[in-house]
């Protein structure tokens with residue numbers, strides 16, 4: 001397989017053919033006593049269960065009556081697993097408990113310890129960044145000590161991100177260090193092999209090499225420290241092994257580290273953070289249920305606050321992440337594990353959403369505008385109990401209008417940390433994140449621009465100085481499983497619409513099960529393209545800001561279900577949207593910068609599939625296209641990320657009136 005970039009004229013390209021819990025029982029029975037066990041546990045992962053949740057956890061641990069044998073087996077495995085994990089907690093944190101700031105983590109050996117203990121195995125070893133973003137790396141954040149037995153993921157993940165063709169051997173590591181040097185290791189890879197060509201694949205077919213990139217070594221989830229209950233559910237869904245990024249991220253998130261997870265689009269980042277946070281909430285509930293009331297105090301009666309907050313930029317992603325989460329929780333519920341709950345919240349209502357009668361979910365998925373409203377609640381903010389904050393599409397949340405909201409949210413989280421963190425019993429009835437140093441931050445992104453003083457990279461260095469970063473080698477490069485064509489067309493909108501119609505006549509057929517996304521730059525051109533395509537008889541639905549959210553969701557659903565084959569959209573659909581059957585991307589109007597270009601194309605070639613992209617460009621976007629195509633197929637595109645400024649200048653000079661309203 002090779003990534004092929006073709007520049008050409010519309011005619012030439014359009015004429016071409018197709019190519020392409022009782023664990024925690026340990027907490028109360030441990031020789032050191034429940035108080036110490038609880039402190040140590042909470043220090044490690046945090047989490048306080050509400051009374052409802054505790055009861056559920058209690059039921060889940062104690063009421064294993066004779067039921068379906070499979071369920072029994074899973075629960076028994078789950079119990080054993082949790083006990084083992086708890087023992088691991090106690091052992092591994094002993095040295096750290098007395099010596100505050102003892103550097104358990106932060107060095108290369110400790111921060112990546114789960115992975116680095118893997119028994120070698122040649123060039124395919126997993127390499128994780130050991131460098132902290134800005135400060136002393138991960139001090140005191142470690143979970144497993146170097147000399148302790150590793151429980152849960154004895155066999156840390158190894159991964160072969162790509163294989164050298166012909167030799168069947170391994171080449172560059174799947175995860176490179178954050179810095180440019182190590183990331184360049186990927187340049188020796190298959191991206192440079194130009195003699196082979198990927199056949200254009202329709203529908204759901206999975207390409208073996210793209211699959212190898214996606215899955216790496218397909219490390220079993222059970223080896224990553226996840227409980228049998230969760231693993232069993234994943235198997236039932238046909239998810240037999242972790243993807244490369246999941247293998248790299250899950251152990252760290254599970255251990256409570258701050259983490260920045262950078263990996264190309266469609267690599268499975270959502271499950272990479274959802275699975276460990278569900279596991280952590282489960283563990284916390286299992287511990288909390290055995291703790292005496294005098295220890296947990298009012299925390300038991302705090303049902304109005306979530307344990308984890310997942311922040312995503314918009315409603316659509318909010319619903320998408322929530323539905324993935326619901327899928328996991330539904331299967332757990334079927335196994336009798338009902339303590340973890342989830343909800344998606346967005347919108348502008350100022351009413352406090354939860355109450356003792358209407359408890360908060362354990363995991364709240366929401367937008368910045370929803371959460372921002374509660375940042376001024378100085379006494380007890382909505383997220384006072386939250387032990388983990390996840391930022392999905394982190395770079396987007398750190399730019400533009402989201403940035404100010406995120407600033408306020410982070411300040412409020414830190415204020416809550418200061419007010420709430422305190423070891424020992426709750427005495428004043430306020431409830432605290434006892435024993436937890438601070439909120440755990442997890443950032444997930446497919447792009448993390450490094451240019452400029454106000455860059456996302458700089459923001460992360462300042463805001464999350466101790467976070468450990470992992471970065472997949474294909475990040476910030478041309479997607480290895482997408483074949484790209486660049487086609488020059490006229491500058492008027494109708495020129496572009498005509499080019500799209502000609503292209504789709506050639507590539508979309510009734511028998512074809514794959515879906516196409518056509519990207520435009522404005523709602524106006526999106527409407528025009530939609531009308532023209534509908535008139536031509538294409539099965540098409542629109543998606544832009546002028547369409548009400550419910551209709552947008554319905555249109556997205558139509559694309560997923562196959563009722564529509566083509567979605568004509570703006571950049572509103574460029575990020576995060578996961579429709580696995582999308583294999584064909586058309587940029588009717590070229591993206592205005594490289595970051596958006598990568599995200600748009602990333603709607604295809606998901607989960608080990610291949611994809612094809614046709615990028616129509618005009619005079620105005622020639623510079624941008626040159627900067628994209630100049631970069632070698634395996635090289636990093638970061639250098640071109642700032643090209644949007646040049647484009648903006650031109651846009652200002654010639655204006656949308658001349659070119660973009662045509």
Ligand SMILES: Nc1ncnc2c1ncn2[C@@H]1O[C@H](COP(=O)(O)OP(=O)(O)OP(=O)(O)O)[C@@H](O)[C@H]1O
Nearest residue numbers: 239241242243265266267268269270446576578607
């Ligand atoms: N372990 C796995 N096995 C099989 N499929 C998986 C696995 N993990 C994730 N997937 C599938 O991979 C697809 C992409 O996952 P996901 O949406 O999490 O990607 P992403 O990295 O967040 O992409 P983006 O950066 O575009 O948001 C989804 O359809 C998901 O169901």
